[in-house]
Amino acid sequence: MIDIRPVANTIGKLVVTLGAAMSLPMLVDYAHDDPNWKSFLESGILCAVIGSLIVFATRSNEKSLNLQQAFLLTNGLWIVLPLFGALPFFLGAPHVGFTDAFFESMSGLSTTGTTAFPSLDTLPKGTHLWRGQLQWLGGLGIIVVAMIFLPVMKVGGMQFFRSEGFDTLGKILPRAFDIARETTLVYVFITVACAVTFIMLGMNGFDAVFHALTTCSTGGFSNYDASFGAYPGAPQLAASFFTILAALPFIRMVQLVRGDAMPLFEDVQVRAFLRWLFYAIAVIVLYRLVWLGAENPFHVMRETVFNVVTLTAGSGFGTGDVTQWGSFPFAILIMMGMIGGCTGSTTCSIKVFRYLVLFKAVRAQIRRMHSPHRVFPVMLEGRPLDREVVGSVMAYFTTFMLSFGLLIVALALTGLHPRTALTGAWATIANIGPIWGPEVSANGAVDQFPTASKWLMVIGMFLGRLEVLSVLVVLHPRFWRQ
């Protein structure tokens, strides 16, 4: 039997933390004389009480986690925290049912950014702040999990990054605090810098803080129905810059802050990510200017940079309807969303690192096919990629694609239009956000979707955020029999 006490204990502590975080939106609503502040008080008390009970009931002397417990913790975090994070939407504005409240909370903590609320402009400021906080906390959570747990769990080739993290499971917790602290500092610094930049570019204070929270987590929630279209000018370029930062490996930025910039600039993943972004932007800008003869090159460039960056890194803010650009840019944007950002960042999707491994492996395979008697080692960053990493990345890619296909079929079963089913599966399993289809509300919300579709999309966000394989491991019967 797996001892779930240390797992439940950690989750309990984080539930209490989540409750404490609700004091911020409570204060904001109170300061604006909005009676909605009470819902945050109630939710916060519920979190504090239930969380404390869990912590109290699961005390144990065991401080380190074994592999099973690491899997359970990772899965448990993104099931239990969204439950508690949903309370304010349920007890307070916009007073939606359990499905929509949970959907919004999961969309926040998984940094997906699809909203279930059809009218954002009328919501209290506290509710918006809470949505922003959920994304910001979810982004922080995934960086820490990606650096500490995924390499040990060997999820989709993440063991390649083990030497930079932890080698022995017993050492996880003590060193976790060091890494978590430094990463949190970098994350906070980037967020503050983002908010200050937004303010300097003319955003009001609240909008700046809110959008900084959802930009630096590559979450993509907005507090306007027009999404980022409400700030069409320089703020979009600033948001693109900070989205790119948030899509880089945070360990490299920790090294940068320690005074060593080379690891960041020499990282093959970072270089490939920036190169691919540049290509996609250049091709779409040329297409729109030369083929379609769009006028106002500066406007086209800014709009393209913003949309390519936010859809690739998966924040998914919208500015107008990108489908209007034509099939080709739209197809590129959909494909870019399947790439995502760098490993160890807040971004989701398949990620640059895995494509680099896939390309190397396929090239090695092709060489092996025409020269069967020679050995072609697969190398990345000057290090040989062992077969285990390659096999693990390929298993990840396969599982991701099959889950994506199944999710499309399942969403179609709930009655969604094929286009909605396709982009809905894409938006959720790759945690990007925007969905195109006849059932989508004017502000991009899914409130009109059947309940079954919403739950399938919740499953998609959960699978995508936890890199699919970590969930399947826990669903495997043998996992529980050890």
Next chain:
Amino acid sequence: MIDIRPVANTIGKLVVTLGAAMSLPMLVDYAHDDPNWKSFLESGILCAVIGSLIVFATRSNEKSLNLQQAFLLTNGLWIVLPLFGALPFFLGAPHVGFTDAFFESMSGLSTTGTTAFPSLDTLPKGTHLWRGQLQWLGGLGIIVVAMIFLPVMKVGGMQFFRSEGFDTLGKILPRAFDIARETTLVYVFITVACAVTFIMLGMNGFDAVFHALTTCSTGGFSNYDASFGAYPGAPQLAASFFTILAALPFIRMVQLVRGDAMPLFEDVQVRAFLRWLFYAIAVIVLYRLVWLGAENPFHVMRETVFNVVTLTAGSGFGTGDVTQWGSFPFAILIMMGMIGGCTGSTTCSIKVFRYLVLFKAVRAQIRRMHSPHRVFPVMLEGRPLDREVVGSVMAYFTTFMLSFGLLIVALALTGLHPRTALTGAWATIANIGPIWGPEVSANGAVDQFPTASKWLMVIGMFLGRLEVLSVLVVLHPRFWRQ
């Protein structure tokens, strides 16, 4: 340098054979007093002359092929033969340009079945017969190539089947004749049985032969604009039956004819294929009857069986518009098309065998993740799957998916609607046939597509038919430097 003489010699002989095959449509048109017979005479003479010149110019004593030559031959066959097969469409009815003629010929020889001709009902019988023959010959070609060359070329895990084929390259040619002869006999027998069945079910002789040629090659060309909708009754069930036969591994049917039925019934690939077909049919029938409340269960069942079977095995005959069944059946049909039939059959797409390997490999990966210190061998059919096969299948799946994505983007670049780009890439790279989208003509033809789209689709058919990797090997610069 690679000695291309034996390769060109074989191709030359097949060009002569192709020319000889043109005598059939010539006779048919002559018998119907259609002046179109001359175009087949001209094309046939051209094939005979040029083919003979090639054979004459490339005489050599070398009878066996090395690995490089096997790759060149496989690629060369599906480039040169479509060129010569296109002559009758260019010199005779429907007198289309080079692009459409080559498209139709490639669609035939690759057993894709997408047509470039908007008005099939008005074409001469000889032209139709030639379209049928192209598919039939293409189907025969791929079975032989899949049995003889792909295992030695190690394309996408095909080396798993090597023990059943050939171990030494030097022995390819002598044994190739044995296998090719027996397989051809089985293929001819199935085609004759199919034609006879069609006649007994009320088809006229010509339609029966034509549809037998395109059914047993899982090609899917029709001589009616209404496709198989022209024969709505029992012929559809018969076509479903023969399509399933054509999607089974032909080596198993050779064994069956030799008196040993067990290998066929015990083949895990065959069992999985039939099981998945059954599930898909059952789910769609239930959905249409129970959810949508469709009346006439027998009609629904027949229509569903026919469409699931032809889209999965990739013949892709149409009966009415399956998009009218709703998103869910449509999404399932699209996914089933991504499966295809069994290895060593006339079908294309990813194929059942590779999914079985992928599932096994992903399961082994998941077990390895939660029990890192135990060894989980990957087994299939009671034999261990070595890492090379698993890696090769995964490389195939990755390359197929990436090519599919790139093809969608490229088709969108030519201006096609996103739906057309998506289903057009699907129909061609998986060699299925039907395309849905606003640019498609009433009979499903691509004649209104931009020329660039047609050529991209030709590339898609070529890549799909040759299992993507065999093409990439030849495109690799190092291939030529050996």
